[in-house]
Amino acid sequence: MTDTNEPIAGPGKAGMPRYVRNVKAKSANQAALLDAIEHDNVVLALGPAGTGKTYLAIAKAVEALESGKVERIVLTRPAVEAGETLGFLPGDLQAKLAPYLRPFYDALGERLGNKRVKQMIADGVIEIAPVAYMRGRTINNSFIVIDEAQNCTFGQIKMLLTRLGWQSTMVVAGDPDQTDLLPGLSGLSEVAGRLDAVGRISVIRLTDSDIVRHPLVASMLAVL
Numbered sequence: 517m518t519d520t521n522e523p524i525a526g527p528g529k530a531g532m533p534r535y536v537r538n539v540k541a542k543s544a545n546q547a548a549l550l551d552a553i554e555h556d557n558v559v560l561a562l563g564p565a566g567t568g569k570t571y572l573a574i575a576k577a578v579e580a581l582e583s584g585k586v587e588r589i590v591l592t593r594p595a596v597e598a599g600e601t602l603g604f605l606p607g608d609l610q611a612k613l614a615p616y617l618r619p620f621y622d623a624l625g626e627r628l629g630n631k632r633v634k635q636m637i638a639d640g641v642i643e644i645a646p647v648a649y650m651r652g653r654t655i656n657n658s659f660i661v662i663d664e665a666q667n668c669t670f671g672q673i674k675m676l677l678t679r680l681g682w683q684s685t686m687v688v689a690g691d692p693d694q695t696d697l698l699p700g701l702s703g704l705s706e707v708a709g710r711l712d713a714v715g716r717i718s719v720i721r722l723t724d725s726d727i728v729r730h731p732l733v734a735s736m737l738a739v740l
Contacts, residue, residue: 539575543726552718560708561689563722566729569689570663574623577659586659588641591620593663595646656681665690670703
């Protein structure tokens with residue numbers, strides 16, 4: 517993935533134009549993912565670690581927000597990983613959530629700068645929360661990113677998909693081969709299979725050839 521700085525509509529401070537780093541694909545599958553996000557309301561991005569699933573989704577979310585296509589960004593992921601649950605971790609709720617939501621903060625900080633991200637969260641323009649907080653909501657005029665979806669059950673993913681409201685885009689990202697749930701509990705593969713033929717929904721499958729981290733990542737994944 518590469519970035520280009522391009523002006524977008526709308527004034528920044530002191531009437532100066534705002535700038536956003538537009539992300540560019542480094543593989544055919546990444547290009548397909550970016551195109552799907554641009555044209556479809558719901559996109560499922562499946563693939564191994566390092567293929568840019570979440571980063572590309574967040575980059576497009578920032579572009580949509582900065583260009584006025586949406587009013588806010590909603591980022592969510594399950595708070596159960598590596599056999600741990602929030603109830604067994606020390607500290608208050610914010611402290612418990614921080615390790616699970618850190619990848620979102622890192623990606624947003626790279627796109628917008630940490631200071632601006634902090635202010636946008638305080639203003640409610642960016643919302644970051646675990647999956648459990650999404651129940652019962654309808655999310656309109658937003659760009660929604662669901663990360664680590666392989667750690668969601670079929671019922672949880674169905675619940676999340678039905679949060680989609682008017683003028684919203686949703687990207688569901690995950691690696692079906694890397695779930696922390698017990699065998700048979702992850703619903704990501706089944707959901708992707710069922711939605712494959714549904715109109716205005718894209719299922720993009722990335723592979724080891726799309727990995728953009730250190731070259732050793734692909735080599736290790738091939739044998740682990």
